Amino acid sequence: MTTHIDMAGQSYDLDVLDVEERRLLNRFKRLANRCTTAEYRNRSLKEIAALYESRGLSRREILQTPLYKILQDVGNRRQVERGEARAPDYRDQLEELVRTRFPTRRAFCEATGLSEDMLSHVLSRRKHLSVDRLSEALERIGYAVTISRLTRTG
Amino acid sequence: MLIPIRRDHDLSDGELHSTDAWSWIDDPLFVQFEGGTMAPGLYTGFYRDPDTGSRVDDSSRKFIVALPRRRLRELRALLESACGVFQQKCIYLSIGGNVEFIAPTAR
Numbered sequence: 001m002t003t004h005i006d007m008a009g010q011s012y013d014l015d016v017l018d019v020e021e022r023r024l025l026n027r028f029k030r031l032a033n034r035c036t037t038a039e040y041r042n043r044s045l046k047e048i049a050a051l052y053e054s055r056g057l058s059r060r061e062i063l064q065t066p067l068y069k070i071l072q073d074v075g076n077r078r079q080v081e082r083g084e085a086r087a088p089d090y091r092d093q094l095e096e097l098v099r100t101r102f103p104t105r106r107a108f109c110e111a112t113g114l115s116e117d118m119l120s121h122v123l124s125r126r127k128h129l130s131v132d133r134l135s136e137a138l139e140r141i142g143y144a145v146t147i148s149r150l151t152r153t154g
Numbered sequence: 155m156l157i158p159i160r161r162d163h164d165l166s167d168g169e170l171h172s173t174d175a176w177s178w179i180d181d182p183l184f185v186q187f188e189g190g191t192m193a194p195g196l197y198t199g200f201y202r203d204p205d206t207g208s209r210v211d212d213s214s215r216k217f218i219v220a221l222p223r224r225r226l227r228e229l230r231a232l233l234e235s236a237c238g239v240f241q242q243k244c245i246y247l248s249i250g251g252n253v254e255f256i257a258p259t260a261r
Contacts, residue, residue: 036195037192038193038215041180041192059188062184063181072177076177079173083170084170086169087173092172092174092175099238123166124166125169
């Protein structure tokens with residue numbers, strides 16, 4: 001089985017891609033090394049839309065396809081290699097969790113038992129949470145720390 | 155609209171955004187607005203931070219979105235959320251040459 005593992009450790013089976021999808025992926029893998037972030041982003045979004053819209057997929061459905069996610073990952077890796085962005089870490093995931101699942105930071109802190117001051121330091125990258133403390137906080141809201149394979153570049 | 159490539163120094167840590175943040179803006183542009191071009195290169199500039207009084211130099215990515223006037227509210231709402239994701243005090247939005255500074259929704 002041929003796989004693509006993204007920066008977050010998510011694995012995608014490339015064998016399920018059909019000929020057109022593989023052709024597009026291979027072309028953009030080559031392009032990613034040659035063109036700018038903007039060119040890659042604009043062209044990959046345009047071409048993946050054209051491919052899947054001709055098959056009757058909505059934009060929302062296209063977002064869920066493995067090819068969309070892999071193309072995003074290929075572009076993301078180039079951005080990290082070029083020093084234009086950084087690879088996400090647990091603090092980005094924590095930030096997203098606070099933003100999308102809780103009305104306020106205070107609500108998140110009340111639910112997890114973390115202090116607002118500590119959360120602020122962690123999200124501002126001034127401090128780290130210990131694994132024990134993070135696990136305990138996340139468990140209170142039904143989440144867990146996981147270990148995934150590191151495949152990032154840069 | 156202009157999105158600085160770094161998180162706000164005063165509000166946050168001044169670090170580069172994670173790739174997740176850039177993906178976050180692509181998804182609604184692709185689905186909700188069915189398009190949006192990232193302009194080539196970076197736009198460098200400076201401004202005075204009203205909170206600290208200090209001059210801030212920054213580099214931004216520029217996105218161009220074509221949409222009917224009736225959908226501007228949706229775009230402003232997206233940018234209000236983007237302030238949180240990109241850790242900005244406000245985001246520069248130019249509509250037909252008229253500039254607005256979109257601030258985050260209170261949380």
